[in-house]
Amino acid sequence: MRSFLLALQFLSIAPIPVRPVAEDELGRSMRWFPAVGALLGACVAFVDWLLTPITTPEIRSVVALALLAVLTGGLHLDGLMDACDGLFALASRERRLEIMADSRVGSFGLVGAAVTILLKYAAILALPMGTRVAGFIAMGALSRWSMVYATVGFPAARPEGLGQAYKSAAGRPELAIATVIVILALAPSGAAGAVVLAIGLALTALAGRYASQRIGGLNGDLYGAISEVVEVAVAIALPPLWRLLGSPLVF
Amino acid sequence: MLRLTGFFVALQILTRLPSPFRRNAQSPEVGSAAWWFPAVGGLLGVLLVGFDALARPWLDSGVVAALILALMVAVTGAFHLDGLVDSVDGLTAGPGTTARLAAMRQAVASPLGALAACILLLADFVAIAALPHPVRPAALLCMPLCGRTAVLAAYRLYPYGRPEATLSAHLKQGATTPAAILGVGFAAAVCFAVGGVGGLALLGLAFALMHGIATVALRRIPGLTGDLHGAICELSQLAVLFAAPLALRG
Numbered sequence: 001m002r003s004f005l006l007a008l009q010f011l012s013i014a015p016i017p018v019r020p021v022a023e024d025e026l027g028r029s030m031r032w033f034p035a036v037g038a039l040l041g042a043c044v045a046f047v048d049w050l051l052t053p054i055t056t057p058e059i060r061s062v063v064a065l066a067l068l069a070v071l072t073g074g075l076h077l078d079g080l081m082d083a084c085d086g087l088f089a090l091a092s093r094e095r096r097l098e099i100m101a102d103s104r105v106g107s108f109g110l111v112g113a114a115v116t117i118l119l120k121y122a123a124i125l126a127l128p129m130g131t132r133v134a135g136f137i138a139m140g141a142l143s144r145w146s147m148v149y150a151t152v153g154f155p156a157a158r159p160e161g162l163g164q165a166y167k168s169a170a171g172r173p174e175l176a177i178a179t180v181i182v183i184l185a186l187a188p189s190g191a192a193g194a195v196v197l198a199i200g201l202a203l204t205a206l207a208g209r210y211a212s213q214r215i216g217g218l219n220g221d222l223y224g225a226i227s228e229v230v231e232v233a234v235a236i237a238l239p240p241l242w243r244l245l246g247s248p249l250v251f
Numbered sequence: 252m253l254r255l256t257g258f259f260v261a262l263q264i265l266t267r268l269p270s271p272f273r274r275n276a277q278s279p280e281v282g283s284a285a286w287w288f289p290a291v292g293g294l295l296g297v298l299l300v301g302f303d304a305l306a307r308p309w310l311d312s313g314v315v316a317a318l319i320l321a322l323m324v325a326v327t328g329a330f331h332l333d334g335l336v337d338s339v340d341g342l343t344a345g346p347g348t349t350a351r352l353a354a355m356r357q358a359v360a361s362p363l364g365a366l367a368a369c370i371l372l373l374a375d376f377v378a379i380a381a382l383p384h385p386v387r388p389a390a391l392l393c394m395p396l397c398g399r400t401a402v403l404a405a406y407r408l409y410p411y412g413r414p415e416a417t418l419s420a421h422l423k424q425g426a427t428t429p430a431a432i433l434g435v436g437f438a439a440a441v442c443f444a445v446g447g448v449g450g451l452a453l454l455g456l457a458f459a460l461m462h463g464i465a466t467v468a469l470r471r472i473p474g475l476t477g478d479l480h481g482a483i484c485e486l487s488q489l490a491v492l493f494a495a496p497l498a499l500r501g
Contacts, residue, residue, distance in 0.1 A: 088328060089358070104359040107333040107368065114372045115324055119317040122376075126311030236318070240309040 007032035011144065012040060013073045027169025030151060031177035033144035038185040040071050041140030045133040052129075061125040064136070065117065068231075076143075076231075077113055079224020081105055084112030086215065093215050097157060100221050116228055123235035134188040134248040135238050141185035142196060143231035146204040147223045148178040154208040155217035163220035188249040192241035199237055200230045261287035264418070265399065266295070267328040281418065282425025285403055289438040292399030295326065296392035303391055316380035319391070320372065331398070334481015335371060336364035341478065342471050351471060352413060355478050371485055378492035389445040390495035397457035398488035400438035402480045404458060407431035409465045412474030419477035449498035456494050457487035 002018060006029040009016040020026050044064050051060045069077060086100035088108040099106070127135040152175040156167045186193030207226050211218055218226075242248060256272075261284040263270040274281050299319055306315045324332065341355030343363050354361075360368070382390050406426035411419060435454075442450035461483045468479050 099358075102359075105365070106358050107336040107360055107364075108329055110336065110360050110365050110368055111324055111329045111332050111372070114369050115317070115321045118372065118376050119314070119321055122311065122313035122317040122380075126314050236310065236314055239311070243309075 003029045004032040004035065007036045008039070011036045011075070012071050023165065024169030027166050027171075028174060030148045030166060030170045031174040032181070033148050034141040034178050034182040034185055037140035037142070037144030038137045038181075039140070040068070041136035041138070041185075042133070043071065044068060044140070045136040048132055048136070057125060061121055064124050065121050068120075068140075076224035076227045077116070079221040080116060080228045081109030081113045082221040083109075083211075083225035085109040086221070087211060096215050097219075100215075100219065116232060119232045120235060123232060126239055127235065128239060128242075130250040131239070131242060131248050135235060137185055138189050138193060138196060138238060139231045139234045141182050142200045142234050143227040145178050145182040146200050146230040147227050148175055149201065149204050150208055150218055150223050150226050153205070154212055157211070157215045157217035157219045157222070161219055163218065163223060166220075166223075189238065190242075190248050191245040192238055192248065195241050195245070196234050196237050199233055203230055203233055257284045258287045258290055260284035261291045262294075264422075265291045265330065266326050268326060277416070277418065277421075279416070279421050279424065282421030282423070283430070285406055285422045285425040286430035286434040288399040288403045289396055289434045289441075292396040292438070293392070293441055295323070295395035295399075298326065299323070299391040299395065300388045303387060313380050316376055319379050320375055323395070331481035331484040332368055332371070334478040335485045336360050336368050337478040338364075338468070338476075338482040339367040340364040341476075342468060345471070348472055352476070355476060371489060374489055375492065378489065381496070382492070383496055386495055386499040389450065389499050390492065392445055393442055393450060393453050393495065394488045394491045396438055396441060397454050397491045398484040400435055400454065401457040401461040401487040402484050403431055403434045405461050405465060405475060405480055405483050409469065410474035412472050412476045412479075417477065419475075419480065422477075446499045449500070452498045453491045453494060456490050456498075460487040460490045 003025065005016050005018045006020055006025060008014050009018060010026070010029070011033065020029075044067050047067055048060050048064050051063060082100040082102075085102075085106040085108050086096040089096060089099055089106070091099065124135075148170065151163070151167050151170050152172065156164050158164060182197065183193075186197055189196070204226050207222070207229065208218060211222050259270045259272060260274050260281050262268055263273060264281065264284065265288065299322065302322055303315060303319060306318060310318070337355045337357075340357060340361045340363065341351045343361070344351050344354030379391075403426055406419075406423050407428065407430070411423040413420065439451060439454055442454045444450070446453065464479065464483050464486060465475060468475060
């Protein structure tokens with residue numbers, strides 16, 4: 001439970017008064033990342049449901065998008081912006097890492113975030129009624145699972161930093177437990193859930209390999225960026241997959 | 252560089268698509284690839300039309316529009332959008348030419364540059380999503396084609412603003428009158444083939460935007476820079492998207 005609360009504290013703005021006592025507690029809390037993602041998705045789905053009778057699908061979709069950003073404190077979007085600035089700059093490996101650590105934003109970060117937000121809005125808007133709960137939960141769970149896979153499966157770019165604090169204590173057991181949780185969270189999505197799991201795996205592997213080539217490994221910014229990309233990909237892929245492979249459980 | 256090598260050099264400059272060989276971007280010979288810019292624009296257009304046709308049966312129209320936008324950003328490496336941000340940063344800086352040119356070089360986006368990029372992306376998104384079905388292929392083909400043709404014409408028509416031998420300085424050298432006529436002629440032929448007189452009107456609109464931006468910029472800096480050419484590309488593309496439903500209707 002303590003471990004879950006640590007994960008919730010890190011991945012959301014929930015005011016949880018727990019402090020990690022041992023260094024490796026942070027890494028071990030990664031096993032709960034998909035559960036926290038599913039919980040965040042459920043919160044968004046609940047608000048979406050509350051708003052259904054009183055407002056339009058466009059406004060509900062913007063509210064869901066904003067809620068995802070607010071509930072996470074913009075953590076992953078911030079990582080995405082830093083990662084775009086660093087990865088796509090014409091610079092050496094060291095300089096790329098410096099750019100990522102710089103708190104100011106450049107054109108690539110800006111454009112990357114703007115396009116991601118537009119994609120997410122359009123994708124959330126396109127989630128059909130009745131399937132939105134399953135969709136939001138799948139988005140939240142799989143995107144946070146991809147962070148665990150990225151952390152465990154790829155080397156760290158730097159020996160220090162928050163990303164490394166997680167990396168040092170997270171291993172195969174964390175990934176295994178996180179995978180079981182994400183499969184449970186994807187179960188309501190049916191066969192389409194299995195396909196998006198494969199998509200999330202492939203995207204994370206591609207991004208991990210690309211970043212490893214450019215900066216020698218991953219860091220916290222990359223984990224956040226991967227989570228954003230996977231979240232959007234899940235939202236885009238689910239509706240056509242449901243049409244193809246059968247609808248999810250309807251709530 | 253009339254042979255096909257010029258096309259691949261232009262491809263290397265304007266996109267992140269794989270090119271069979273690489274040229275040093277600082278080498279003066281890359282300038283002679285300028286007249287291939289419209290051809291690269293046409294290729295990007297074909298890519299967008301193909302993607303649109305594949306994605307539309309499966310995905311919601313808003314998602315397709317956002318994906319087309321993402322595809323353009325990914326394929327071009329946000330090259331021209333970066334130019335727009337830097338142009339706004341530079342033109343709104345000052346006082347004095349030196350300060351403006353220095354501000355364009357800053358890697359960090361200013362609030363106004365950031366604002367410009369956000370509004371442009373939102374406008375692109377809305378315009379692509381609103382393209383009616385019958386005119387979509389022609390509009391998506393003309394959009395990148397007209398944008399890059401306007402860039403070629405701008406290199407031919409306006410002075411270059413920096414003293415150093417940058418990539419843009421080489422392109423300015425390479426954009427000779429015959430090169431510009433060839434490139435613009437190619438673009439006009441394609442626009443006419445897919446959109447008739449309306450297609451030509453879209454190309455004319457892109458040139459009007461180019462001239463407007465150049466006029467504004469030349470009041471503040473002595474010549475255009477690579478960033479301004481990026482801004483010309485982005486804004487003329489947006490104008491083409493806005494006008495396409497009207498121009499291509501017949």
